[in-house]
Amino acid sequence: MTGALGQIGSELxxxxxxxxxxxxxxxxxxxxxPRGSGQNGAFEYVDxxxxxxxxxxxxxxxxxxxxxxxxxxxxxxxxxxxxxxxVNMGGLYRVLEVARxxxxxxxxxxxxxxxxxxxxxEATPQDTIQRPxxxxxxxxxxxxxxxxxxxxxxxVETRGLRFPGLIxxxxxxxxxxxxxxxxxxxxxxxxxxxxxFLRPDSSMDMMFMPDAIRxxxxxxxxxxxxxxxxxxFNLTAMNFNPRDLAAAIxxxxxxxxxxxxxxxxxxxxxxxxxxxxxxRAAREEWGWRPEYDLARTCEEMLDVLAKKLKPEDExxx
Numbered sequence: 001m002t003g004a005l006g007q008i009g010s011e012l013x014x015x016x017x018x019x020x021x022x023x024x025x026x027x028x029x030x031x032x033x034p035r036g037s038g039q040n041g042a043f044e045y046v047d048x049x050x051x052x053x054x055x056x057x058x059x060x061x062x063x064x065x066x067x068x069x070x071x072x073x074x075x076x077x078x079x080x081x082x083x084x085x086x087v088n089m090g091g092l093y094r095v096l097e098v099a100r101x102x103x104x105x106x107x108x109x110x111x112x113x114x115x116x117x118x119x120x121x122e123a124t125p126q127d128t129i130q131r132p133x134x135x136x137x138x139x140x141x142x143x144x145x146x147x148x149x150x151x152x153x154x155x156v157e158t159r160g161l162r163f164p165g166l167i168x169x170x171x172x173x174x175x176x177x178x179x180x181x182x183x184x185x186x187x188x189x190x191x192x193x194x195x196x197f198l199r200p201d202s203s204m205d206m207m208f209m210p211d212a213i214r215x216x217x218x219x220x221x222x223x224x225x226x227x228x229x230x231x232x233f234n235l236t237a238m239n240f241n242p243r244d245l246a247a248a249i250x251x252x253x254x255x256x257x258x259x260x261x262x263x264x265x266x267x268x269x270x271x272x273x274x275x276x277x278x279x280r281a282a283r284e285e286w287g288w289r290p291e292y293d294l295a296r297t298c299e300e301m302l303d304v305l306a307k308k309l310k311p312e313d314e315x316x317x
Contacts, residue, residue: 002048003070005029007171015213017041026061048091054098065105068095073176074113075266077136088139096150105157107220108147110232112164112205112273114140124274126234126281133272144232151230159219160231164205166212167297169304177269181206181245188249188256189305197263200243202270205236205277208292215288222286233282237290248298
């Protein structure tokens with residue numbers, strides 16, 4: 001797995017090791033595990049733009065499936081578009097080449113960021129126009145097409161999901177536009193308030209990380225003969241905006257307050273994304289069903305964070 005210390009990877013590694021065995025999952029990243037992190041299992045330093053490093057790890061460990069998660073997220077990518085292209089597309093190309101040469105399957109996540117202003121915003125179809133106006137979105141559309149190409153041209157077993165905004169209590173926010181939701185939960189525990197960088201009515205589809213991890217595993221284990229789309233399935237679990245989330249948090253944390261200082265860059269990114277997506281293809285082709293709604297997500301996020309944060313964090317002004 002590349003990007004194993006990121007938002008998805010930090011939880012997916014544990015889930016895969018629990019399912020298949022600690023010694024069968026190799027984690028990798030351009031960062032190293034913090035000392036005393038308690039992580040078990042193989043870990044390799046891998047820069048995904050370095051094909052030799054990728055090739056070496058795959059052959060040394062006899063890898064048969066690559067979960068390629070290393071990427072720059074939406075807001076960070078917009079600040080560094082050249083780096084985003086090099087990492088997001090250059091890294092994927094090298095992963096696919098290594099997979100082709102070593103007969104590996106590949107999982108690569110896409111995003112609702114793969115859509116653009118010209119896409120139908122309500123119940124966005126699985127197959128529709130994709131003309132994003134961010135470099136993050138451009139790399140995601142390009143990645144979907146490249147994965148399709150490697151499957152049809154070289155028979156690489158590529159699969160992927162268009163994730164909505166993801167909510168996690170394990171990894172800190174990583175520069176995504178939808179990360180306001182994670183930040184709001186942290187703000188509720190630490191300060192009893194949060195200043196949001198999106199408008200209160202900025203609706204989008206979201207998902208709690210346990211659902212995202214389960215969806216990834218279910219897709220990779222799905223019968224290939226039943227998959228029509230294969231790459232970039234629309235996926236969703238719940239839909240809300242900052243105002244809705246603040247109200248849900250206030251149910252569990254009475255007195256929670258929110259105000260708004262809109263970031264024009266991230267607001268423009270959010271405005272280019274769908275308000276909601278149609279994920280019937282995932283439901284019909286491999287049986288996708290979410291388990292977490294907004295109320296259950298809030299309850300679990302706030303419960304875990306209240307136990308996890310240090311007392312000095314809770315006293316921060």
